[in-house]
Structure formats: structure tokens, C-alpha cells
Amino acid sequence: MVIWLNVIHNPGTHHPNDRSIASLGVRRRIDVNPIRLFETTQGSNDLGAGLPLAKLIASDISRSFSPRRCHMSSLSKVVITDFITEPLHYERSVLDGHAVVTALDVMSEDELLGKVEDADALMVYHYFHLTRKTIDRLTHCKVIVRPGVGYDGVDLEAAAARNIPVCNVPDYGTNEVADSAMSMALSLGRGTHFLNSRLRHNRGPWSVEQAAPIPRLTGRTFALLGCGRIGTATALRAKAFGMDVVFYDPYQCDGLDKSLGIRRVDSLEELLRSAYILSLHCPLTEQTRMMIGKEEIAMMPEGSFLINTARGGIVDTNSVVTALQEGRLAGAGIDVLDQEPPAADSPLLQAWRDPDHPAHDRLILTPHSAFYCDQGAEEFRTKGAKEVLRALQGQPLRNQVN
Ligand SMILES: NC(=O)c1ccc[n+]([C@@H]2O[C@H](COP(=O)([O-])OP(=O)(O)OC[C@H]3O[C@@H](n4cnc5c(N)ncnc54)[C@H](O)[C@@H]3O)[C@@H](O)[C@H]2O)c1
Ligand SMILES: O=C(O)[C@H](O)CO
Numbered sequence: 001m002v003i004w005l006n007v008i009h010n011p012g013t014h015h016p017n018d019r020s021i022a023s024l025g026v027r028r029r030i031d032v033n034p035i036r037l038f039e040t041t042q043g044s045n046d047l048g049a050g051l052p053l054a055k056l057i058a059s060d061i062s063r064s065f066s067p068r069r070c071h072m073s074s075l076s077k078v079v080i081t082d083f084i085t086e087p088l089h090y091e092r093s094v095l096d097g098h099a100v101v102t103a104l105d106v107m108s109e110d111e112l113l114g115k116v117e118d119a120d121a122l123m124v125y126h127y128f129h130l131t132r133k134t135i136d137r138l139t140h141c142k143v144i145v146r147p148g149v150g151y152d153g154v155d156l157e158a159a160a161a162r163n164i165p166v167c168n169v170p171d172y173g174t175n176e177v178a179d180s181a182m183s184m185a186l187s188l189g190r191g192t193h194f195l196n197s198r199l200r201h202n203r204g205p206w207s208v209e210q211a212a213p214i215p216r217l218t219g220r221t222f223a224l225l226g227c228g229r230i231g232t233a234t235a236l237r238a239k240a241f242g243m244d245v246v247f248y249d250p251y252q253c254d255g256l257d258k259s260l261g262i263r264r265v266d267s268l269e270e271l272l273r274s275a276y277i278l279s280l281h282c283p284l285t286e287q288t289r290m291m292i293g294k295e296e297i298a299m300m301p302e303g304s305f306l307i308n309t310a311r312g313g314i315v316d317t318n319s320v321v322t323a324l325q326e327g328r329l330a331g332a333g334i335d336v337l338d339q340e341p342p343a344a345d346s347p348l349l350q351a352w353r354d355p356d357h358p359a360h361d362r363l364i365l366t367p368h369s370a371f372y373c374d375q376g377a378e379e380f381r382t383k384g385a386k387e388v389l390r391a392l393q394g395q396p397l398r399n400q401v402n
Helices: 016-022 047-065 089-095 158-160 176-187 194-199 228-239 257-261 267-275 294-299 317-326 349-353 373-393
Strands: 004-008 028-034 034-039 069-073 076-082 099-105 122-123 141-146 167-170 221-225 244-248 276-278 303-307 329-336 363-365
Touching: 028 122, 028 349, 076 089, 076 373, 089 099, 122 373, 141 373, 158 167, 158 317, 176 194, 176 221, 176 228, 176 276, 176 303, 176 329, 176 363, 221 267, 228 244, 228 257, 228 276, 244 257, 267 294, 294 317, 317 329, 317 349, 349 363
Parallel strands: 076 099, 076 122, 122 141, 141 167, 221 244, 221 276, 276 303, 303 329, 329 363
Antiparallel strands: 004 034, 004 069, 028 034
8 A cells, every 4th residue: 555645725826846745755746636646755555654754745735835635545556557558537537536546558577576566456458468476576456457358468376376356358349359350351351452462562453353363252151269259249240241150169158059140160170171261269278379370270271361359379370471371371360469569570570561472462460459449448448447446445346357
């Protein structure tokens, strides 16, 4: 727990300036109008230790700036580790009065050192893995919230061992991911991306003649690996485009195929052998890690397509590049990679960047953006903050995953 001094001013009076605050040993000042919050250099973990300094600051401010009233309060500390930056209006609209929220905007777990140990709650996005290394140093943490669907980036066991619940936000962007998967499938399957790339690089006539074969999409098999929320939403879209939709998902209950009017198969191999377009919608787990590699791609019919909007770790991307190069795959749409952003010498990135690379015209790459839309961002941020608040207030959690 960090000790905070709240000073509420009369409108129109002067606010303490930064120099006077710094001279009192105040580490940081955050303004949330009309309340001013000062984090002291003392007092972490102990209200008593922080009190004398807080009183000193209060009396100094009283002398110099005549505040209407000063009081001590202990607010929780909530840290957003990555991806989200100021302004934090969605989080603050939920947590103001209960917690002080800061966003660190770091790209690696190592950068968290010294910044999160006394946090009461963490909100972590997808830029790095939150491992035991950090989790074991959390002394006050009541919850780790992943304001998103996939929680493969958080060490659930390490959190459980410290009795820290981990929660996700599973229901903010189902349609957007399905739209993104479908837009890649249509762009590749209809030749849009290929023809656009040929024209851009001046590689063909202003004509569809001499382009690679562009088979009719209607009636082709759209194969889903995983048929949960996003898989189902994608299935409905593919059906609307007249495709024959099939899925493999050993954990789904009986009857989903009938209720959606799609087919179910009982093995990955059967799914792969039938796939004209293979779209991945399962989580990254120990079971699904590298589930699609060279052998699996070889089972797909020659000239088929692969779409990955799930997690990079499910696919061996080097095998995808080779298969594109060899023409085994007619195209690939990739939103997620095992390493994000990819290393500059990643074969996939090179193929995508180099117009002369044989895979170039058949590869769509997006920066882990399938989930994103403005309204969805408001939803996952607000829902994530509400889960934090429930944990801080000791209320039942909605989406605990460990
Ligand atoms: N690219 C993005 O922006 C983005 C956004 C949201 C989610 N995602 C990813 O999409 C995944 C799916 O999201 P969702 O909302 O549909 O989740 P979900 O939990 O509703 O569905 C996942 C489905 O995968 C199935 N599954 C699990 N293991 C499987 C296996 N070994 N083989 C086949 N199926 C398996 C489950 O039974 C479940 O039906 C998430 O886990 C996340 O990693 C990506
Ligand atoms: O899992 C998710 O919700 C997306 O990948 C964004 O993090």
C-alpha cells in the first residue's frame, strides 16, 4: 500500500508548485482535478511510517496555499504494465477514489523491476510474458488482470502459488477478430491481395489474365481449428459466403455443429486434409504450441490458405514461409507471431518486406491488431478496470482463469 496525501483546494487558490513539493521529499505528483495526490518517498507498506511526512506536507501546503481541507487516505496502486498509455480515462472512470492508476508502457518484463513490487493490482497486455520472476516479487498484489482474451502470457501457476487470481476479459472483440480473419480469407481467396501486390510492383499487365489461378470460393471448405466464441463468429461469416464450414475442437460440447449448421471432424488430420482455408481460433496452450508445422501443412491440399489470428506460438512460421515459397500454400494471413515485434532477420518479415521474395505477393501481415476497434478498446479497458475494482473490494471475480 502506498501512502497518499489528498489535498482539496478552494477553487481559485494557488496550487503548490513542483519545487515546493520536491523539497518535501515527494516522489511523484498526479493531478486528478480537483484532487491533488502526492506519493511520498516514505510510507510504503506502513501507514504509520508515512503519516509524519504526509502531515508535514499537509501543514506546509496549509501555510502556503490555504487549502480548504487536507486529509490522509490510503489508495491502492494499480499499474498498467504495457500497451496502454495516458490518458487513462477509461480506467480512472472506474477506479478514481479507490486507486491511483499509472501506465508504465514498457516492452519487456525486465523494465518492471522496481516499479510494480508494491502494486495492489496489475493490468498486463500482450507485449511480454509476465513470469515467476516478477510475480514472486509482488508483495501486495490482489489480482492480475489481462484485459483481453488470451492469457497465455501470464504464468498462471506462479500466480496461483502466491494466491494471486488472474482474470481475463473474454468478450470484447469477438466480431472484430472474426471480421479480421474473414477479411484476410477473402482478400487471399479472391486474389485481391495478390493482384494488388502485382500491380503495385509493376509485375503484370492491367488484367487478371496470366495471374495465378483464382478458383471460385463458394463451396470451398473453410476449416476452423477451435470453435469457441471467435471460431463460431468466423464460422457464421464463412457460411454466409457460401463456404462449407468444418471444425475440429475436442473440447466443444455435442450439438454445436447442428446448431450452427456446420460440420465437425474428430481429428486434426481430417480437418487439415479437408481445408481449403484453415483458420486458427484455439488458445495457445502446451497442447497447441507449434501444432501447425511442416508435417501438418503438408497434409493440407496443395494451393490452400492459412489464416492465424489466434497466437503466433501455434504455428511454425518458418514452415509457412517455406510452404509459400514452394507453392504448397497459396497464401497466408498472419496477425500474430511467436515474437512480437519480430526480429529484423525473421524469414517471415523478410518475405513480407522484399517484393522479389517468392512469397511476397501471397502474404498478409498485420501487427497483432485483429482485436482492435475503438469501441472494443473502451470495453476491454473498462471491463478490465471493473475486475480490478472487484478484487480490491473483495467482491467475487467474474473471469478468474487460474
Ligand atoms: N489476434 C487477436 O487480436 C486476438 C484477439 C482475441 C483473441 N485472440 C486469440 O484467439 C483465441 C480464441 O479466442 P476465443 O474468444 O474464441 O476463445 P474461446 O475460449 O471462446 O475458444 C477457444 C476454443 O478453442 C478450443 N480449443 C482449445 N484447445 C484446443 C485444441 N487443442 N484443439 C482444438 N481446439 C481447441 C476450445 O475448446 C474453445 O472452444 C484466444 O485464446 C486468443 O489467443 C486473438
Ligand atoms: O487476446 C486478446 O484479447 C488479443 O490478442 C489482444 O491482447
